[in-house]
Amino acid sequence: MADLLRLDRDPAAALRETAQRAAVRDWTCATLGLGESATVLVTELSCAEPGCPPREVVIAVFAPHAPRRQCRIHCALAELDESRVRAAWLAPTPCGGSHD
Amino acid sequence: MTDTNDKVPVTVLTGFLGAGKTTLLNRILTENHGQRIAVIENEFGEIGVDQELVINAEEEIFEMNNGCICCTVRGDLIRILGSLMKRRDRFDRIVVETTGMANPGPVAQTFFVDDDMRERFALDGIVTLVDARHFGQQVDANEEAREQVAFADVIVLNKTDLVTATELEAVERRVRAMNALARIVRSDPAARAAVPVDSVLGIGGFDLSRALEYKPTFLEPEYPFEWAGRFDLAAGRHELVLGEGPDPDMGLALFPAPPVEAEDPARVAAERAFKWFAEDVEANAPGTLLRPAESLAILDLQGTGSKRFPVQVDAPGRYWLVTQHLPEEFALALHDPQGRPVRPGLERAFAAGHTHDDEVGSISLETEEPLDPRRFSDWLSRELQAQGASIYRMKGFLNFKGVDQRVVIQGVHMLTDNTTLGPWGEKPRRTQLVFIGRNLDTQALIDGFDACLAD
Structure with a gap:
């Protein structure tokens, strides 16, 4: 029932999502060698571009006195693992999508 | 769903050029309210009081999804809020003063877009100052001025000494037509931006029950007379x-x-x-x-x-x-x-049933019939996909069939958050939902909402 409202959302699923988001932050910090002063934003968005998967994850890094860095991975948040996050950040164009 | 306990309250101060934002900010900082305020300002060097925590920011717009206004946040705020939290013991609340030309959407969305941000900060309200003398010209000529009114939880009519009582009434009516939900506060004509501090801080603007408390004519029917x-x-x-x-x-x-x-x-x-x-x-x-x-x-x-x-x-x-x-x-x-x-x-x-020439307006939907949660969720998702860029704010109480709790929902563009306010108890079960936006498709909203009623 009711995805947008999440009225009957399974508490365990909510905890898993929070943990997954934290893990993506940790993997990003480890890959980029970020300290505590950086803020990492992890957002799952719907992607309406033709030919793209319906979900994508945008990871953005905001560190003091440094340009913003961002990375886009075309899959759902739940499907991410450390190797995928690491590979996305270390790719020559970490934006990760032709339509970025 | 989020809980507001232990979060840092944030007030966003907007207003078109010359509306009096800095004057109001200085009043807030000098009043004896016992709260330590960290200030994030986008306009430099105008604060006239010693303030330990004033951080200058340079607007950094971050579009997470190419060109989509609904997925646009303020990178500068994310950076500063992150670093401020390392000094959490030095302040009680945060005030963000935006530039006169700022679009409040990305500022508000910054507090909704990420779970981590939502867990640490509570957007207490968007306070928009209006220059009563120049309001008409400004909203006619500038999209930003219209958006600042439409996004507001509190609208301070400032520079009231420069207009007649009739002109002030006309300004207030136009403001009300654009934003049916905001609380309107008139500043003291004897002193610019002089309003009680508790009318702009700690307002719980994103708390619908308090918005209703402040706005008793909410959802009042329109009459052919004033x-x-x-x-x-x-x-x-x-x-x-x-x-x-x-x-x-x-x-x-x-x-x-x-x-x-x-x-x-x-x-x-x-x-x-x-x-x-x-x-x-x-x-x-x-x-x-x-x-x-x-x-x-x-x-x-x-x-x-x-x-x-x-x-x-x-x-x-x-x-x-x-x-x-x-x-x-x-x-x-x-x-x-x-x-x-x-x-x-x-x-x-009375709220007159005039047709207004402003493209920005409010639509109120109301029913005592219970809604089907699945239909409502599907409809709202579709509507936000279709009209999300035009929907600035949304607030409402929802009465769902099979759900004993009062559900409160609010949103900024496509981003929404909902929580429960406890059982309905003796309160009359009723759904009230308000959209504030630009050129909203009223009939589509009414038809879609009507189709959400439970069998």
């Missing part, structure tokens, strides 16, 4: 005097008040007068004798100078005078048989 006043009239020949106004004529009804006092007499009078204002009647030229009657009278006000209409009252008593426009707009006055002005003992302004 004002009703109750007068105690003696028998004899009175006189109605009207000056020049914005229209060549005006409709009114003067009729006896019911002998038994109702709980809300102005509302009862308005309901009685409603149907008369649909009557097609001839205009009365100045000098025409008027009598109390349960019908509409149109007064012809063409030409320059005051217009006078004698009014014959045969039976002394209480009478309601309901007028199409506010009395101030025509300098309306009622004189008794001795020529003395008679003032109403009770009066009420």
Whole structure:
């Protein structure tokens, strides 16, 4: 029932999502060698571009006195693992999508 | 769903160039309210008080999804908020002062877009200052000025000393037409940006129950008139005097008040007068004798100078005078048989069912029938996909079939958050949902909402 409202959302699923988001932050910090002063934003968005998967994850890094860095991975948040996050950040164009 | 306990409250201060944001900020910082405030400002060097935590920011717009306004946040705020939290013991709340040309959408979305941000900060409210003198020009010419009004939880009408009472009423009506939910506060004409601090801080603007508390006319029906006043009239020949106004004529009804006092007499009078204002009647030229009657009278006000209409009252008593426009707009006055002005003992302004030329407006949807949660969720998802860029704010209480809790929902563009406010208990179960946006497809919203009713 009711995805947008999440009225009957399974508490365990909510905890898993929070943990997954934290893990993506940790993997990003480890890959980029970020300290505590950086803020990492992890957002799952719907992607309406033709030919793209319906979900994508945008990871953005905001560190003091440094340009913003961002990375886009075309899959759902739940499907991410450390190797995928690491590979996305270390790719020559970490934006990760032709339509970025 | 989020819990507001232990979060840092954040107030966003917006307003067009010259509206008085910095003056208000300085007032907030100098008042003795006992709270330590960290200030994030996008305009430099204007704070006139010693302030330990003032951080200058340079607007950094971050589009997470190419060009989509709904997925656009403020990178500079994310950076600063992150670093401020390392000094959490040094402040109690945060005030963000934006530039005059700032679009409040990305600022508000910054606090919704990421779970981590939502867990650490609570957007207490968006406070928009309006320069009462230049408001009309500014909203006509600038998208940003319209958006700042539309996004606001509190609108401070400032520089009220520079306009007449009638002009101020007109500004307030236009503001209200653009944003039906915001609390409107007038600054003291004697001192710029002088408003009680508790009207702009700790307002719980994103807490709908408090928004309703502050806005008792929320979802009030629109009437074909703007004002009703109750007068105690003696028998004899009175006189109605009207000056020049914005229209060549005006409709009114003067009729006896019911002998038994109702709980809300102005509302009862308005309901009685409603149907008369649909009557097609001839205009009365100045000098025409008027009598109390349960019908509409149109007064012809063409030409320059005051217009006078004698009014014959045969039976002394209480009478309601309901007028199409506010009395101030025509300098309306009622004189008794001795020529003395008679003032109403009770009066009420009403939301008029005007068509407004502003592209920014509010739509209220309401039903006492329970909604089907699946249908509602699917409909709202589709609607936000279709109209999300045009929907600035959304707030509402939801009454779902099979759900005993009051659900409150709010949103900024496509981002929404909902939580429960406890059981309905003795409160009447009713859904109230308000959209504020630009060129909203009203009929689509009404039709879609109606289709969400439970079987």
